Amino acid sequence: xxxxxxxxxxxxxxxxxxxxxxxxxxxxxxxxxxxxxxxxxxxxxxxxxxxxxxxxxxxxxxxxxxxxxxxxxxxxxxxxxxxxxxxxxxxxxxxxxxxxxxxxxxxxxxxxxxxxxxxxxxxxxxxxxxxxxxxxxxxxxxxxxxxxxxxxxxxxxxxxxxxxxxxxxxxxxxxxxxxxxxxxxxxxxxxxxxxxxxxxxxxxxxxxxxxxxxxxxxxxxxxxxxxxxxxxxxxxxxxxxxxxxxxxxxxxxxxxxxxxxxxxxxxxxxxxxxxxxxxxxxxxxxxxxxxxxxxxxxxxxxxxxxxxxxxxxxxxxxxxxxxxxxxxxxxxxxxxxxxxx
Amino acid sequence: xxxxxxxxxxxxxxxxxxxxxxxxxxxxxxxxxxxxxxxxxxxxxxxxxxxxxxxxxxxxxxxxxxxxxxxxxxxxxxxxxxxxxxxxxxxxxxxxxxxxxxxxxxxxxxxxxxxxxxxxxxxxxxxxxxxxxxxxxxxxxxxxxxxxxxxxxxxxxxxxxxxxxxxxxxxxxxxxxxxxxxxxxxxxxxxxxxxxxxxxxxxxxxxxxxxxxxxxxxxxxxxxxxxxxxxxxxxxxxxxxxxxxxxxxxxxxxxxxxxxxxxxxxxxxxxxxxxxxxxxxxxxxxxxxxxxxxxxxxxxxxxxxxxxxxxxxxxxxxxxxxxxxxxxxxxxxxxxxxxxxxxxxxxxxxxxxxxxxxxxxxxxxxxxxxxxxxxxxxxxxxxxxxxxxxxxxxxxxxxxxxxxxxxxxxxxxxxxxxxxxxxxxxxxxxxxxxxxxxxxxxxxxxxxxxxxxxxxxxxxxxxxxxxxxxxxxxxxxxxxxxxxxxxxxxxxxxxxxxxxxxxxxxxxxxxxxxxxxxxxxxxxxxxxxxxxxxxxxxxxx
Numbered sequence: 001x002x003x004x005x006x007x008x009x010x011x012x013x014x015x016x017x018x019x020x021x022x023x024x025x026x027x028x029x030x031x032x033x034x035x036x037x038x039x040x041x042x043x044x045x046x047x048x049x050x051x052x053x054x055x056x057x058x059x060x061x062x063x064x065x066x067x068x069x070x071x072x073x074x075x076x077x078x079x080x081x082x083x084x085x086x087x088x089x090x091x092x093x094x095x096x097x098x099x100x101x102x103x104x105x106x107x108x109x110x111x112x113x114x115x116x117x118x119x120x121x122x123x124x125x126x127x128x129x130x131x132x133x134x135x136x137x138x139x140x141x142x143x144x145x146x147x148x149x150x151x152x153x154x155x156x157x158x159x160x161x162x163x164x165x166x167x168x169x170x171x172x173x174x175x176x177x178x179x180x181x182x183x184x185x186x187x188x189x190x191x192x193x194x195x196x197x198x199x200x201x202x203x204x205x206x207x208x209x210x211x212x213x214x215x216x217x218x219x220x221x222x223x224x225x226x227x228x229x230x231x232x233x234x235x236x237x238x239x240x241x242x243x244x245x246x247x248x249x250x251x252x253x254x255x256x257x258x259x260x261x262x263x264x265x266x267x268x269x270x271x272x273x274x275x276x277x278x279x280x281x282x283x284x285x286x287x288x289x290x291x292x293x294x295x296x297x298x299x300x301x302x303x304x305x306x307x308x309x310x311x312x313x314x315x316x317x318x319x320x321x322x323x324x325x326x327x328x329x330x331x332x333x334x335x336x337x338x339x340x341x
Numbered sequence: 342x343x344x345x346x347x348x349x350x351x352x353x354x355x356x357x358x359x360x361x362x363x364x365x366x367x368x369x370x371x372x373x374x375x376x377x378x379x380x381x382x383x384x385x386x387x388x389x390x391x392x393x394x395x396x397x398x399x400x401x402x403x404x405x406x407x408x409x410x411x412x413x414x415x416x417x418x419x420x421x422x423x424x425x426x427x428x429x430x431x432x433x434x435x436x437x438x439x440x441x442x443x444x445x446x447x448x449x450x451x452x453x454x455x456x457x458x459x460x461x462x463x464x465x466x467x468x469x470x471x472x473x474x475x476x477x478x479x480x481x482x483x484x485x486x487x488x489x490x491x492x493x494x495x496x497x498x499x500x501x502x503x504x505x506x507x508x509x510x511x512x513x514x515x516x517x518x519x520x521x522x523x524x525x526x527x528x529x530x531x532x533x534x535x536x537x538x539x540x541x542x543x544x545x546x547x548x549x550x551x552x553x554x555x556x557x558x559x560x561x562x563x564x565x566x567x568x569x570x571x572x573x574x575x576x577x578x579x580x581x582x583x584x585x586x587x588x589x590x591x592x593x594x595x596x597x598x599x600x601x602x603x604x605x606x607x608x609x610x611x612x613x614x615x616x617x618x619x620x621x622x623x624x625x626x627x628x629x630x631x632x633x634x635x636x637x638x639x640x641x642x643x644x645x646x647x648x649x650x651x652x653x654x655x656x657x658x659x660x661x662x663x664x665x666x667x668x669x670x671x672x673x674x675x676x677x678x679x680x681x682x683x684x685x686x687x688x689x690x691x692x693x694x695x696x697x698x699x700x701x702x703x704x705x706x707x708x709x710x711x712x713x714x715x716x717x718x719x720x721x722x723x724x725x726x727x728x729x730x731x732x733x734x735x736x737x738x739x740x741x742x743x744x745x746x747x748x749x750x751x752x753x754x755x756x757x758x759x760x761x762x763x764x765x766x767x768x769x770x771x772x773x774x775x776x777x778x779x780x781x782x783x784x785x786x787x788x789x790x791x792x793x794x795x796x797x798x799x800x801x802x803x804x805x806x807x808x809x810x811x812x813x814x815x816x817x818x819x820x821x822x823x824x825x826x827x828x829x830x831x832x833x834x835x836x837x838x839x840x841x842x843x844x845x846x847x848x849x850x851x852x853x854x855x856x857x858x859x860x861x862x863x864x865x866x867x868x869x870x871x872x873x874x875x876x877x878x879x880x881x882x
Contacts, residue, residue, distance in 0.1 A: 083362075086828025088765050098767060100497055101534075101742065103750035110764050161760065192499065195535075197742035197750060202560035209564040209736040215679050219566030222675065224553045224584030238554060241584060242749035270644070276437070276615060292439070307433075307618065309441050 017165065091160055097176045099191035104168035104199035109135065109191060110161035111176050117188060121178070131157045132179045136187075137164055140171040152185075169198040200235045277336060279317060280305040286324040291317060312339050343721040345568075345673035346685040346728055347713070348580070349706075350400040350550065352527050353380070353692035354492055356805035357406035357856050361415055365625050368818060372410050373423040374633060376470065377458045379696035382703040384473045385461070390710055391482055397710045398481075400724045401474070401692065402527035404488040405514045406803070408471060409856050412518065417468040424462065428455045430622045430632060434610070437618075443648035444636050450651060451634050475519050484724035486525040487515040487546075490857070493802035494754045496534040496742060497763060502777075502865050503770040503802070505540050509864045510799065510857055512544045517859070524726050525549060527689075529804050530754070531582070531745035538573040548578040548725045550689060555743035556581030563738050568676055568684035570729065571738040579740045580725050585672065586688040589665055590699075597661040598699035602653040605637040605646055606698060635700075658701040662708035670719045685728050689745075759810040765827050766802060772834050773798050777865035780837070789851070790842045791862040794833040796854050801826035826854070 014034040029037065097111035121131045135153040155162060166172055172194055177187040201220065211219075217231060224238045283289060285302035296319075298304050318333040355375060360366040390397060410416050431452035438444040466473050477483040489495060490510035498504050508526070516522045525548040526541060533551045541549060548570065556567040556579060563571050567581025590596050597603075611623050611632040623630050637646035638654070669686060676684040695702025713722055723731075746753035755763070776791055783791050801823055809819035829850060836842045 084828070086824045088824055088827060092764075092768060098499065098763070100751070100755060100763065102752050102755050103748060106752075108755055108760055108763075110760070112764075161764075195742075198558050198560070201558055202562045204561040206561035206564070206736060206738070209561070211562075211564045216562065216564075216566070218679055219568065219676075220557060222585070222672070223557055223566045223568070223581070238557070238584075239749065241588075242552070242554065242747075274615075276618075294439075307437055308439060309437050309444070311440055313440075315440060 095189050097174060097189040097191045099172065099174050099194050101194050101196055102163070104196050105165060107137075107164040107166050107172060107174070107194065107196070108161065109164060109174050111189065112160065113176075113188065128157050133157050133176070134178055134185070135162060135164070136175040136177060136185060137166070138173045138175065139166070140173075140193075142170070166196055168196050168200070171195045199239065201231065273340075275310040275338060277308045277310040277315075278305060279308065279319065279334070281319070283321040283330075284323060287321045288324075289322075290320045293318075310336070310338050313337070342718075343683065344677045344719050345683045345721075346723040347669055347720050348400060348685055348687045348723055348725055348728065349709075350402070350527070350687060350689035351383070351692040351695070352402045352404075352488070352689060353407055354402070354404040354488060354529075355407055355410065355693070356803050357409060357491065357800060359410065359413060359416055359853075359855075361853060367624060367630065368815070369416065369419060370423070370630070372416060373420050374631075375693050375697055376420060376462065377424065377427070377455065377633060378700070379693050379703075380470055381458050381461050382696045383692065383706070384470070384477070385457075386703045386707045386710075387477050387482060388473075390707065391477070391480060395711055395714045397714065398484065398722045398724050398727060399710075400484045400486060400525070402486045402488050403471075403474060403515075403519075404492055404527075404529075405490050405511050406492060406856065408514065408518045411470045413855075414468075421459075421463060421468075424455055424459045426622060427633060428452065428459060431455055431634065433618075434634060443650075447636050447649060447651070448634075471518055478519060478521075484525070484726060485515075485519055485523065486527055487511045487523040488527045489529040489804075490514070491799045491803045492529040492805060493799070494529055494532050494744075494751075494804035494807065495537050496532045496744065496751055497754055498770065498802070499767045500770045500774055501540070502774045502867060503798075504537055505543070506795070506799070506864050507802070508540050508544050508546070510860060512546070513859075514857060530808075531555075531689075531743070532751070532754075532804075533579070533740055533744070534742045535573075535739050538575045538577040538579070541577045542575040546577060547729065548580060550580050550582060550687065550725075551740050552582050552743045552745040552749055553584045554749055555579065555740040558741035558743075559738040560741070561736075561738050564736055565680055565682070565684065568680065568686065569682065569732065570685070570725065570735050571740065572735050573739060574737060578725065578729055578735065580685070580687045580728075581740075582689055582745065583672075583686045586665070586669065586686060587690070589668065590688075590690055590694070597657075597665075597705065598694070598702070599639065600657050600661070601639045601641050602650070602657045603639055604635055604649050604654065604700040605639045606635065606700075608635055608637040608646055610634045610636070654701050655704060658704040659708045662705050662712055665705075665709055666712050666717065666720070670717060673719055682732060685723065685725075687725075753811055754804055754807040756811060758813070758816075759807040762807060762810075762823055765823075769798050769801065769827055769830050769834075773830075773862075773865045774867060776834065776837060777863055778867055781863065781866060783862075786842050786844060786847070787837060787840075788862070790833050790837050790847055792860050793847060793850050793854070794830050794837065795860055795862040795865060796856055797826045797830040797833065797850070800854055800856065801830065829854070 018029075018034055018037065092112045093114050094112055095114045095117055097109060100108045102108050118128065122128050125131045133155050135155055136150050137153065138148050138150040140148055153162065153164065164172075164174070174191045175185075175187045176189045176191075177185050180186050201216075217234060220231070220234050220238070224241055279291065280303070282301070282303040283298065285298060285300060287298070287302070289296045289298055289304060291306055296304050296306055314335065314337040316333060316335050318331055320329060320331040322329045355371050358366070358368045358371060360369065387399070431448060434448035435445065435452060438448050461473075462468060462470070474483065474485060478485045488511060489507040491507070493503075493507045495504050495507065498507075507529075511526070512523060522545055524546070526546045528537070528549050528551075531550055531552050533549065533555055538549070553567050556563055556571060559571055559579075563569075567583065570578040570580045572578055588595065590598070592599075609631040611619060611634075612629050616627075616629075619629070619632070620627060622632055636649055638649040640647045672686060673684060695706060699705075710722070713720060729735075742751075743749055744751060744753070773794060776794065780787065780791060803822075806819040806823045810816055833847075833850075
């Protein structure tokens with residue numbers, strides 16, 4: 001978004017945009033200051049990524065404390081069938097632009113240009129980086145007629161996708177093209193048409209299914225709009241809740257094996273200490289063995305191992321072996337005491 | 342006479358994860374854990390309720406990938422192996438914890454839980470859990486509905502043919518597996534975009550769900566808000582999610598699952614116990630993973646967790662079920678004072694929340710259904726079909742584009758981490774449609790290659806991959822799956838177009854990516870003539 005685009009907006013629109021961009025102290029800014037901050041942000045993200053990010057980079061959750069096998073490909077310790085490693089091409093040799101809706105305020109577009117067009121443009125402009133590529137975003141007029149409105153977004157020839165700030169409940173098409181030396185916009189490709197969703201209740205009332213405004217607001221409030229009074233506040237409150245707490249992403253069904261073994265926690269030094277006790281020995285393979293009166297399985301060679309968690313206290317461990325014919329019996333009783341200081 | 346209705350909807354889904362090329366594959370555990378902790382416990386609750394004469398109606402979506410995995414012999418055998426190992430570990434734990442009474446009790450508890458799961462799976466269901474769901478459906482307790490064929494996120498698909506294929510294969514597979522065509526569909530991620538309902542109508546689907554704002558922002562303005570369905574212009578009904586009841590269960594802060602007496606998910610003996618001891622039960626490479634044996638309760642916002650007490654937790658599940666019911670009663674009484682008809686409250690949840698994340702979730706459902714049946718007269722449980730039978734006349738209005746993801750639109754599946762996939766997914770879908778149009782009646786090897794190409798495309802379209810890329814947990818796996826399926830698709834496309842099909846390699850792909858064995862690629866044709874097949878199938882059954 002250029003400075004000119006921003007200058008054409010009302011202060012309210014700029015404020016909304018600043019909110020989206022999470023600009024601090026926005027409510028205290030003048031219109032000029034808002035434009036300046038917004039321009040700075042968009043340019044910053046452009047240079048950083050080659051595309052226009054609509055907001056701050058996604059915040060990644062902290063790395064899991066314990067790694068899991070799926071992350072390190074080479075750690076799969078099973079034998080592998082000869083595996084073809086696929087790499088998808090970064091672009092395709094075809095001229096096409098596609099438009100998708102992200103939400104009521106943002107569209108996403110991606111495009112490719114075929115080698116022929118690129119070569120022709122390089123010929124005209126000497127260098128690919130000098131080609132004045134631009135997106136022309138066309139907005140269909142609201143019902144009632146009028147000329148379609150449009151605005152342009154100059155894009156770097158290195159970019160191949162873009163997020164575009166738009167209005168809710170409107171139909172858009174975007175053209176990829178460039179400005180000829182005479183200032184004419186030459187279209188290289190046109191996208192599919194998309195309609196942004198509304199971000200509020202519809203103004204269209206069906207006479208057969210009328211409800212008094214007051215009651216509809218009560219329903220809306222009950223449906224999730226919260227305690228707000230006016231309809232605008234209700235809508236805001238609903239959308240905020242969707243953002244804050246309602247998404248299924250909050251408790252996802254997948255990631256079921258919980259790759260992060262621990263919940264994210266602050267860096268904190270810590271120590272855990274536990275003790276276990278191993279009791280082991282051997283007897284005749286056909287003997288029966290008990291520990292504290294409970295049977296213990298012998299291995300084929302007559303050896304055995306019992307492993308026990310060891311809490312604080314004094315533990316008595318009578319181990320009894322009885323010969324197969326029941327004639328002989330031996331009991332050994334170690335007594336273990338553990339305390340933690 | 343009741344004053345209103347409650348539709349509980351459980352959405353059961355896991356992505357199709359099956360790797361015969363590996364002896365052990367960690368992500369397959371997602372299915373195994375969900376079988377032990379969610380699906381079998383829920384089935385047990387449902388069956389016990391029926392046995393006790395409790396009448397209830399519950400809607401459940403079983404996605405085609407989940408149904409496919411339930412019926413896959415390789416995964417069935419691997420589940421057997423998995424549960425046997427767990428039982429072995431639980432036995433050792435019983436021994437190890439004999440001086441720790443709180444833990445020892447839980448060790449027995451887990452041993453019984455796992456032993457029951459093994460019996461239920463191997464003996465009762467003969468390894469195929471679908472039979473248990475089908476029985477509950479046939480007895481009239483569950484209304485089983487379908488989803489996208491591979492849980493593809495429909496609002497971000499460009500080609501109408503691609504959306505149709507997601508619906509077609511789903512309805513076809515569901516009908517085959519469960520013996521009757523689904524009446525409704527859970528749109529993947531609740532993602533709706535105006536117009537998709539026309540495709541649902543083609544397949545005889547009578548209803549779907551949207552998030553609250555999908556209905557509240559419908560146009561014309563819906564008279565009953567989201568407390569009654571609306572009909573799309575196509576005639577398919579849309580039901581809106583109730584946020585209030587969702588929040589009580591979902592919300593990380595205020596929701597029931599965060600109660601201090603409930604089981605703590607993050608303290609698992611896979612991470613807690615001594616390495617050599619636990620080694621045989623974690624990843625074969627020695628990496629610590631969750632085993633499912635967890636001894637602590639949430640306790641509080643502390644690292645010092647206290648042992649779990651199943652009696653306290655059960656008590657809380659009963660209290661929370663009572664609280665949920667009380668709130669719905671109040672909600673319905675209030676609504677009844679505004680509306681000139683009896684309202685429906687739609688409460689959908691991910692099924693895997695119950696039992697896996699919220700260990701006591703199945704108990705909560707058990708208590709809730711019993712209380713609804715015995716303790717009150719304000720609310721009656723219904724499915725959307727039941728409600729449409731009661732109120733066949735509804736307002737016509739078009740829902741707004743929406744999803745139940747963060748912020749309510751498409752952003753979860755379209756943002757910096759995953760937006761790159763659409764360039765490839767859209768192109769592959771376009772090529773698939775071209776293939777189906779170019780080869781309307783392929784036979785033999787070419788037909789097999791075309792069918793496999795469709796499978797690869799479908800698997801690449803799972804919304805799970807984009808979701809994982811966003812949440813940032815097992816990103817390399819999601820990226821690899823996307824690349825592999827798309828790469829295989831492109832190779833198949835190349836081989837078909839150039840008439841150079843490598844049969845050995847094709848056979849390998851058919852063996853690995855074996856979802857939808859009866860799939861017919863011609864569904865992707867721009868004017869498919871085989872839609873009738875589904876109807877015929879339904880008639881035949």
